[in-house]
Amino acid sequence: MPFIPHTLDDEKIMLETIGVDSIEDLFDEIPREIRAGELKQIPAGIGEMELMRKMNFRARKDEVALCFIGAGAYEHHIPAAVWELVSRGEFLTAYTPYQAEASQGTLQLIYEFQSMITQLTGMDVSNASVYDGASALAEAALMAVRANRKSKSRTILFAGSGNPYYRKVTQSIVRNQNIEIQDIPWNSETGTIDPGELQRWNDEDITAIVITSPNFFGGLERTDELTQWAHARGTLVIAVVNPISLALLKPPGQWGDSGADIAVGDGQPLGIPLASGGPYFGFMCCKQNIVRQMPGRIVGRTVDLEGREGFTLTLQAREQHIRRAKATSNICTNQGLLVSAATIYMSLLGANGINAVARSCHTRTRLLIDKLTAVKGAEPLFSGPVFHELVIKLSKPAGDVLDAMAEQKILGGFELRRCFPEMTDCILVNVTETKTDEDLNTFITSLKQALI
Amino acid sequence: MPFIPHTLDDEKIMLETIGVDSIEDLFDEIPREIRAGELKQIPAGIGEMELMRKMNFRARKDEVALCFIGAGAYEHHIPAAVWELVSRGEFLTAYTPYQAEASQGTLQLIYEFQSMITQLTGMDVSNASVYDGASALAEAALMAVRANRKSKSRTILFAGSGNPYYRKVTQSIVRNQNIEIQDIPWNSETGTIDPGELQRWNDEDITAIVITSPNFFGGLERTDELTQWAHARGTLVIAVVNPISLALLKPPGQWGDSGADIAVGDGQPLGIPLASGGPYFGFMCCKQNIVRQMPGRIVGRTVDLEGREGFTLTLQAREQHIRRAKATSNICTNQGLLVSAATIYMSLLGANGINAVARSCHTRTRLLIDKLTAVKGAEPLFSGPVFHELVIKLSKPAGDVLDAMAEQKILGGFELRRCFPEMTDCILVNVTETKTDEDLNTFITSLKQALI
């Protein structure tokens, strides 16, 4: 009986103590007619050895040689220490730190995380994570609606160059609360938003604006101007950012004169493996003045009875387990373990290290762009500065080119048609510090062949 | 500076405190003329990311699909929990438990190991490990010479069907102490020792006899008769055994009327990966009456000042750090971490589990033997019972056959010619619980092709 420790003797003693004849008797309050029959779809149990064999076989099927897909999840070097530490049973198998005295490890770690992520984003405060970057944006939209008491419209502008998957998720989540999302079109030459486009909303009540930079195409938005426009008219600014980029690029806390109001993003680049899409974690920071509208756990530093420093969950009156229907969100379990990984990653890399990673990503992306000039039938679609990702326009349908590259186990990029039906011959290509010169040459060679 | 935490400021403070101008000054007692020049063979340092890339590339080169080589190291299923626990920093990065109070974890674990391995072998006492099975045999030989005060000859009989590598290592180590090893020839039909062969030593002073069972060919020796012969004439019995087999086969503590005097072997099958040959560990058990001749660390249970149970290194007067030139051995560092893995393995499997593993190995070996009948040009060389390994005689040179199988990334077995020059057309094949029916079929198919 995998994982069940009961011996026949144990079972006997226990049944006697309870005063029943069989385990079956313990289910006698369940009406007979709804009792389950046999399970039909679940095979007999297997041992760990067979499991590993099966899983190794399946995992091997999915291996590729090189992956240039980014589009919201990025391959970075993850120091060995990160997951060795995170996998310690004390982190892995603990629960939400409800009993603070027996959970100071997790609590202090979250406090350290909050300290680090607010430094990266340049924001005042952070929560302990939400599910992922996309759901973080949805929560930010809901939060903005609560926080912006002056705005009545429940209308949110979404800079259309942002991640379309984030857009979709936000839509799924906020639509039940009568919130409307309107898109700001992007300039087809730069792949970014022209601040001038905003003029058309000049006379409207806009609750918040969502600005993603680097945007989905890797392009850098004119965040200062966009932020200024919003703040000038009482619109809250929600920033969607990539944490690695923030050691190099101006952080949302410094956008415009007074910074974004809420900053969210996916923490995956900070030491989390690609892992087919999760678990990652969404981070969520805001200005101090709206912290009580923030969803999710927050850890505070305090003292114990003897004045010793200690850490505890705080501002719990925002949360569902206290406030129930009036809570800021229904979120309960979040992504604690991934936050642990990110905290260890940030500790190991430090500001210089993350800056070096960002620079390396950038330099290697530039190198790819240089090498592209030698490829006939492939060129960057947009002008303007990018961070570690760019759109390449091909002389052939993107699907065919990517298929041809995939034959050689090279995932050459993301097929933009999947989100932008009109972009049939465009791919979105990501380059991080993990890609060597040789890798870039392999990409170029493979691309050339595919374009013939 | 990888792993060196000194900042320029730290360095300055430290140099000032010491009262020197530079680190270089700290080496001023080393005569100038012997100071080292630049290192020539060592390249510049690389980051962990590049390291992993390089090592992954090299490791991948060595991957095979299926391995049927045993010959002293055996592929078994290793429960995931084993190395997750062993890799905890507290086990991995501690040292020999010199400060008992701060090392109760390691000490209790070794005591538990000693308890378990003596149960498996049926012996009285155990040490905390020596380097590997082969060096354990060498230490056992030296120990037997010390322990057998009545014998003056320093002559040790080695049952020639034992592991030839163990024989070699023992020879390398004991020859400096004027110990002679004589071989008992094996019967070419059974691949085991005929007890009758011993008659020729009837009138000689033999210090000890080494009996390996299962022997190198997988064959089971007539350990009772061999032990009886030895004990009848004051010869000590050294048993070399495979720990997995001991849940199924008669353990050395039960050989003959009074059991072997010393039992050694390699602990690798108990949860240690093949890992190119090490680190494994040698286990070493003996009868209570000669425990003071045992080399290596031994842990005893005792009490602390308050009467609480505790564990400590004991009988240290045998060891080099106390007894120096008079020590039972020079061994100091042994194979602690591997002992930890084995202890966890034995705890997880239990007696029933190890018995089931042994049975599974045996059944699957029998299955292979059955399937062999369908292969022309390949048949078991020896009659007689075997445990999870057997010699197959081929109709072609073994080297060619194995090469052909290796082309398909199947390591078909061990080429016996490497140790027994006359056995040019024989391979030694091992089958454990890890080999599925499909694997056995693959082996058979590949062997058939190679024999065409």
Added chain:
Amino acid sequence: MLIYEKGSSGRNASAQIPTSSGASSAALVSIPAEYLRTDAPLLPEVSELQVVRHFTNLSRKNFSIDGEFYPLGSCTMKYNPRGAHKAASIPGFLNRHPLAPERHSQGFMQCLYDLQEYLKDLTGMQAVSLTPMAGAQGEFAGVAMIRAYHMERGDHERTEILIPIAAHGTNPATAVMCGYKVKEVGISDSGDVDLDDLKAAVGPATAGLMMTNPSTLGVFERQIKEIASTVHDAGGLLYYDGANLNAILGKVKPGDMGFDVLHMNLHKTFATPHGGGGPGSGPVGVSKRLEPYLPTPIVGRQIVAGKEEFRWLDDDDIPRTIGHLSAFMGNAGILLRAYAYASLLGKEGMQRVGEYATLNANYMARRLADAGFELAYPDRRAAHEFIVTLSEQTKKLGVTAMDFAKRLLDYGYHAPTTYFPLLVPECLLIEPTETETIDEIDGFVDAMKAILEEAETNPSLVTNAPTTMPVKRLDDVKAARELDLAWRPGE
């Protein structure tokens, strides 16, 4: 001490930092200065050993299943098999990009497909989507589907969700997130739903009812069929909060109880590690009428030229979906762990989970009752968990449930859930789970007895607890009043 305070300017873990060769500042010229950051963020400046030592020591300040008995009611803190963790960590899975093409994803997708099938079987539902990333998101998906269903039928007057008062806080919070009002339903003394109250509450405004069964009171709702028909007759749908599925795994299927939609918490019932507060995974299952609304993507299977092929079913295939709930496909790694766990247990193992979880709970409840503790529902069978109320002790001895909880830490046991459900005063909600031995349970009972004796003879031992933890009780009021949510230099 914070990791920040261990740092020193200029120190780093240089083996982890990409060499500058790849990061020439010439390339940065292509980014105009106005986009660049001018100050450096303050992050720790520490060596690799310092990081390892700091977090190793932090971890040692945690209770966890791997270290301690952790009978936290409603959280199902059971053994998280290391084999499942390892299986999900195979490089081929770990390095797979979520947007990799289907033909390079067949191994992963097959695992997910199998898991979908298993979950359908276990719950008796028609279809399953794996994307929700925790129980609460599963609830969201479920209620959003209920809403989509009513909306599509033009049934706009249904604005209320009914929720028994004992429900978990996520239930009402979810209903509100989905744009509903919450109407609470009472509980009778026996722990069952107050049927009269329900009948009074239900009506044309009822969009649905959310409940868990066994309830958070640790007892099985015996009138479930009647509740179901009451709600259904009024045109509402039934939502099953699957957090307590462990209790009945293989014994009774929510689908057979009449539920239209449910979520499961894989991080509970399927033993994926809780990670100090996540990640979780909260797949949803639905009956036929809600199938068109399932959140996407879902793994579909087809036979092409005699070969099994898996493909993503997305908005094109499920046009009425409530949509995506995550950027990619949910907490994929947790789904793999759950799949591994289900594979290890197999169908017999699954059935045993409910049996032994229930056996442990009833044994523990009986032993505590025999030791003089008051059970909230002494005449009921415990499901996988049960409630002890200490209001007697609080009144007589001035020792509260919280005091007991804290003192248990000193005895080496994690405290049960305290003060939930709110319905029962001074309560401890205790869930031993099936993976604990009789010895652990007996040890816990002995500790409770010892604490009770302390409470009677020397109550300050209990009210001052814990004393063996890294800190004593913390000042929560100060934490909330003088917010200190991030380290800043110069502190």
Added chain:
Amino acid sequence: MLIYEKGSSGRNASAQIPTSSGASSAALVSIPAEYLRTDAPLLPEVSELQVVRHFTNLSRKNFSIDGEFYPLGSCTMKYNPRGAHKAASIPGFLNRHPLAPERHSQGFMQCLYDLQEYLKDLTGMQAVSLTPMAGAQGEFAGVAMIRAYHMERGDHERTEILIPIAAHGTNPATAVMCGYKVKEVGISDSGDVDLDDLKAAVGPATAGLMMTNPSTLGVFERQIKEIASTVHDAGGLLYYDGANLNAILGKVKPGDMGFDVLHMNLHKTFATPHGGGGPGSGPVGVSKRLEPYLPTPIVGRQIVAGKEEFRWLDDDDIPRTIGHLSAFMGNAGILLRAYAYASLLGKEGMQRVGEYATLNANYMARRLADAGFELAYPDRRAAHEFIVTLSEQTKKLGVTAMDFAKRLLDYGYHAPTTYFPLLVPECLLIEPTETETIDEIDGFVDAMKAILEEAETNPSLVTNAPTTMPVKRLDDVKAARELDLAWRPGE
């Protein structure tokens, strides 16, 4: 509590046990009953969770580098990079059979070949064999080669090995294992070898001299050239015990000091984890005249058709070898870790090891001296380690070096090596290593100061230490007298 005591008859971790389908007893018929075991060995009968919890908790009773500052002199307890551990744990390495054919071993063999080259460079020796499995086995190999050399030259009268009295116990034990008598050589007050004593001892019976430099007194032997020529002139060879190589890595090469043969402790200088008492690895390096005797196998390199190929050099290639020392090829996984470590550090990093190890030791020695502790060799530079003698405190206050050591545990620091070398009374041999920060060192010095104050004002605090460990001081006498070396039922 022992894991045995947590068990219960019939309990097991069934996910780990092969299913019986593969183990029909019919097949066992082929093994006659006389070979079979009739009783079952007593092993624990526990669940998987019990195992995980037991060993997790046991581990928490250990000090370790990952958890604590661990300045154990002569043991070089420095950071063990996790990256090296991970690199050696890649499946291709972990699953490789030691007897796999060379063409399926090129990746592994290339790592070993590279490591051989690195070690030659670092030590200034002619050739290296990686097979010895720890320092002591390296010593064995070294002295066995010295013996083989003399024997082959017919130099049978050389029966003695000279060893300075401060040497590690493995040195004399090794000499005896190799059939030699040991002759001890004195040490002068300055910590150098007593040259007169050496000259008196050396002679036609001298097979060789074993020493480490810097010595176990923590100082560099300044007369090394003279010692070398004294021994060489007498026809003896010089053995270098490389346990202290960390002190001089990249600064001076033993080959240049005149040594003929040496071993290195990769588990010290190359930061492979000590594992609670191993595994280690003790490669040997030799000068030209000992090369023919190197233990086998060794990795050789050849260029075949323009391509690099690695192959095993074994007894056929090195016919005068002292032979094999392990069944296969030594502690392969440790060699991979050492190779990874060397790759991370590179040539500059290697050089810095000696520099910063020395800086830390001298800083710490100075600070302790300033705090009133007596250094054994106050006028000498500390190498990577140094000795404090507490004989003053022992006499005056009745507080011994052992008491200090135990009290340090209460302060969260692992004790230095105590009572070694035997030469210096009441000594602590302290080795901070290069991977520790100034803060750790200062913290340790502060603890030593605090303990000194305790010793003066309240000595029982120190003599009764430790008080914060899982046990107090243990009864070693009872342990040795009433031997209890294995659990037996009914206890």
